[in-house]
Amino acid sequence: xxxxxxxxxNQLQVTHVQSREGVKLCxxxxxxxxxxxxxxxxxxxxxxxFQNSMAEGYYKNLLYSLKQKLDAKEDLSExxxxxxxxxxxxxxxxxxxxxxxxxxxxxxxxxxxxx
Numbered sequence: 001x002x003x004x005x006x007x008x009x010n011q012l013q014v015t016h017v018q019s020r021e022g023v024k025l026c027x028x029x030x031x032x033x034x035x036x037x038x039x040x041x042x043x044x045x046x047x048x049x050f051q052n053s054m055a056e057g058y059y060k061n062l063l064y065s066l067k068q069k070l071d072a073k074e075d076l077s078e079x080x081x082x083x084x085x086x087x088x089x090x091x092x093x094x095x096x097x098x099x100x101x102x103x104x105x106x107x108x109x110x111x112x113x114x115x
Contacts, residue, residue, distance in 0.1 A: 024048065038065060039061050040065065
């Protein structure tokens with residue numbers, strides 16, 4: 001029989017896990033399951049928890065994490081759109097600068113012919 005322990009403020013978390021016939025049991029004889037923490041402050045930490053007893057705030061934290069990822073992608077998409085728009089405006093500016101330079105040359109040549 002093996003046991004392990006961990007500490008946490010989560011009331012649903014198991015502190016000691018025992019193994020009987022391949023099934024992990026907590027101190028109260030309830031099947032326990034190894035889970036992974038998805039909170040930003042403790043991401044990726046493994047812990048034992050009663051089966052089917054997800055801690056309060058799990059989905060709230062999951063939604064927060066997914067929203068953060070979505071916002072980052074939206075920011076990236078917006079930045080790409082702005083970069084594309086900057087390239088278009090720079091191209092139009094270069095065309096206008098060429099037209100202005102061409103007109104100035106024509107004016108210079110016309111003045112030269114006149115006098």
